Amino acid sequence: MNINSNTTNTFDAIVIGSGISGGWAAKELTGKGLTTLVLERGRDVKHITDYPTANLSPWELEYRNALPLEVEKANPIVSKCYNFREDSQHFFAKDGEHPYVQTKPFDWIKGYQVGGKSLLWARHTQRWSDFDFEGPARDGFAVDWPIRYKDLSSWYSYVEKFVGISGNKDGLPNLPDGEFLPPMEMTCVEKYFKEKVAASYKDRSVIMARCAHITEAQPIHHEQGRVSCQYRDLCRRGCPFGGYFSSNSSTLPWAKKTGKLTLATHAVVHSIIYDEKKNKATGVRVIDAITHEATEYFARIIFVNAAAVNTNLILLNSTSNRFPNGIGNDSGVLGKYFAFHNYRGKVTAEYDGFQDSTTEGRRPTGTYIPRFRNLYQQETNFLRGYAVAVGGRRADLPAKGWGEDLKAQLATRTEGPWKLNAGMMGETIPKATNALTLSKTQKDEWGIPLLEFAVDYDDNDEKMLKDFFEQLSEMFSKAGFSNIKARDTKQAPGLDIHEMGGARMGRDPNHSMLNSFNQLHACKNVFVTDGACMTSTSTQNPSLTYMALTARAADYAVAELKKGTL
Numbered sequence: 001m002n003i004n005s006n007t008t009n010t011f012d013a014i015v016i017g018s019g020i021s022g023g024w025a026a027k028e029l030t031g032k033g034l035t036t037l038v039l040e041r042g043r044d045v046k047h048i049t050d051y052p053t054a055n056l057s058p059w060e061l062e063y064r065n066a067l068p069l070e071v072e073k074a075n076p077i078v079s080k081c082y083n084f085r086e087d088s089q090h091f092f093a094k095d096g097e098h099p100y101v102q103t104k105p106f107d108w109i110k111g112y113q114v115g116g117k118s119l120l121w122a123r124h125t126q127r128w129s130d131f132d133f134e135g136p137a138r139d140g141f142a143v144d145w146p147i148r149y150k151d152l153s154s155w156y157s158y159v160e161k162f163v164g165i166s167g168n169k170d171g172l173p174n175l176p177d178g179e180f181l182p183p184m185e186m187t188c189v190e191k192y193f194k195e196k197v198a199a200s201y202k203d204r205s206v207i208m209a210r211c212a213h214i215t216e217a218q219p220i221h222h223e224q225g226r227v228s229c230q231y232r233d234l235c236r237r238g239c240p241f242g243g244y245f246s247s248n249s250s251t252l253p254w255a256k257k258t259g260k261l262t263l264a265t266h267a268v269v270h271s272i273i274y275d276e277k278k279n280k281a282t283g284v285r286v287i288d289a290i291t292h293e294a295t296e297y298f299a300r301i302i303f304v305n306a307a308a309v310n311t312n313l314i315l316l317n318s319t320s321n322r323f324p325n326g327i328g329n330d331s332g333v334l335g336k337y338f339a340f341h342n343y344r345g346k347v348t349a350e351y352d353g354f355q356d357s358t359t360e361g362r363r364p365t366g367t368y369i370p371r372f373r374n375l376y377q378q379e380t381n382f383l384r385g386y387a388v389a390v391g392g393r394r395a396d397l398p399a400k401g402w403g404e405d406l407k408a409q410l411a412t413r414t415e416g417p418w419k420l421n422a423g424m425m426g427e428t429i430p431k432a433t434n435a436l437t438l439s440k441t442q443k444d445e446w447g448i449p450l451l452e453f454a455v456d457y458d459d460n461d462e463k464m465l466k467d468f469f470e471q472l473s474e475m476f477s478k479a480g481f482s483n484i485k486a487r488d489t490k491q492a493p494g495l496d497i498h499e500m501g502g503a504r505m506g507r508d509p510n511h512s513m514l515n516s517f518n519q520l521h522a523c524k525n526v527f528v529t530d531g532a533c534m535t536s537t538s539t540q541n542p543s544l545t546y547m548a549l550t551a552r553a554a555d556y557a558v559a560e561l562k563k564g565t566l
């Protein structure tokens with residue numbers, strides 16, 4: 001134990017985790033003058049200098065960007081992630097080093113380094129609307145969200161301007177427009193599909209996905225040292241241009257410039273310290289990832305941003321006489337109502353036209369169909385709905401052989417037919433039985449109990465999947481596509497990498513963990529603003545909402561600190 005920690009390790013604020021939400025907490029809290037300690041369990045990753053593969057050509061990668069068999073064998077879970085490749089494997093946590101218990105199968109994908117998963121994400125950033133915030137109340141599941149779109153809309157704008165979001169103003173009530181930079185362009189076949197869908201269906205639109213790429217850098221982006229995207233689609237390696245948003249390129253360096261930021265790496269947060277006399281949290285216990293030495297850090301407010309799963313783990317592991325079942329857990333809901341997105345459905349189709357057209361450059365995003373099921377009324381045998389990620393290009397025709405023969409084939413070959421892929425992004429309903437708990441018998445090498453996952457699909461998910469197959473097949477068919485194939489990947493929950501819930505927001509402290517400003521109802525100086533706070537999941541990619549919630553909560557926390565209520 002560091003016995004001097006009381007005097008030397010005290011800050012105004014502590015942020016646990018340096019990923020997408022932690023980066024925003026750091027930026028906002030330091031920007032408002034608070035000395036802020038960011039605790040990150042992984043190593044440092046400096047923007048540009050720590051992207052070792054960013055500028056390698058395919059032939060400079062030893063395995064031409066495939067994964068060696070021994071890496072796949074040693075990492076059966078993370079190898080399932082499409083982005084885990086030779087050029088990006090150093091940004092993923094490896095299976096063997098971070099065990100967990102799968103009471104039911106769950107593919108937990110983690111990025112343990114400064115920047116977290118912000119280095120790896122696919123950067124889709126769609127706002128929520130009141131169709132999403134009012135969902136649980138209208139359809140009678142989970143609990144009512146304590147906020148509505150009006151509470152978050154200005155914070156979405158605030159975040160979007162800084163991050164840089166490209167997109168069209170599509171004017172859709174279920175997917176509000178934001179502060180957009182110019183959109184990326186649809187391929188000719190995507191444009192064609194958009195027109196055909198609009199002609200056949202009044203309730204469905206195909207739009208460019210809104211995404212966190214700078215398409216026309218503004219002064220605020222230049223100030224961050226970032227420039228416009230170069231359409232390389234090598235984002236998972238880290239982007240030397242800062243073309244997409246990551247904590248490493250954006251929020252963390254911004255926070256550092258204030259002079260108020262302290263970043264501690266290899267700092268595994270074990271638990272939050274609760275002071276029974278003061279009735280508040282006073283700090284956190286940290287285990288050094290390498291030396292295993294324990295240290296305590298203290299602060300007036302604590303932001304928990306370790307990503308949804310680890311945030312649940314830290315809260316559950318923060319026990320005291322006052323909170324024997326985890327800090328703030330008077331209601332008993334901590335770890336429960338855990339949810340995710342159902343990504344099992346895929347439909348592919350080919351189009352026999354536009355043979356004189358192809359793509360140029362490598363667009364790092366795709367098109368998107370916002371949710372159209374059960375928006376205005378209950379119209380199916382399942383609750384809620386799904387959004388769809390759509391994208392595609394001309395298929396490659398294989399070339400076979402060696403040497404001069406292969407070269408000759410490559411020189412003369414033409415491209416294959418246009419092919420579109422549609423991926424389901426289904427809302428799952430949070431349930432008490434979908435839960436994370438702490439193992440009573442097993443610990444990791446830092447003495448922290450392993451997490452046990454009991455999370456599964458249900459009948460609603462199966463019915464929704466069937467509808468997705470039917471509707472997408474029909475949409476492709478009506479648009480004149482052929483060779484339409486539907487496939488259930490049967491993947492376990494988790495591979496969507498949109499883990500949410502466990503410490504949900506709600507109006508009633510008896511049934512929720514957090515209030516409308518992401519404060520623990522029962523311990524007001526602890527804020528949770530990552531995916532753990534989500535009351536329901538809706539269908540949109542969630543990280544933009546975490547960022548907006550974080551900026552809003554930080555603003556509130558600092559105001560409350562000034563008033564002396566925390």
Ligand SMILES: Cc1cc2nc3c(=O)[nH]c(=O)nc-3n(C[C@H](O)[C@H](O)[C@H](O)COP(=O)(O)OP(=O)(O)OC[C@H]3O[C@@H](n4cnc5c(N)ncnc54)[C@H](O)[C@@H]3O)c2cc1C
Nearest residue numbers: 017019020021041112116117122123124269307530541543
């Ligand atoms: C391949 C891929 C594609 C994705 N695509 C999208 C997308 O298109 N759109 C979207 O919205 N989202 C997407 N996501 C999800 C997105 O990355 C996450 O929602 C987002 O990163 C969550 O932010 P966070 O701050 O909660 O967690 P993270 O970014 O994961 O950061 C958490 C940080 O906390 C640290 N940490 C964890 N435990 C501890 C501890 N005990 N002590 C100290 N530090 C700790 C971790 O090391 C990490 O750095 C994708 C993710 C992946 C991997």
Ligand code: SF4
Nearest residue numbers: 229230232233239243
């Ligand atoms: S596509 Fe854009 S954001 Fe991605 S690596 Fe290339 S320049 Fe960077």
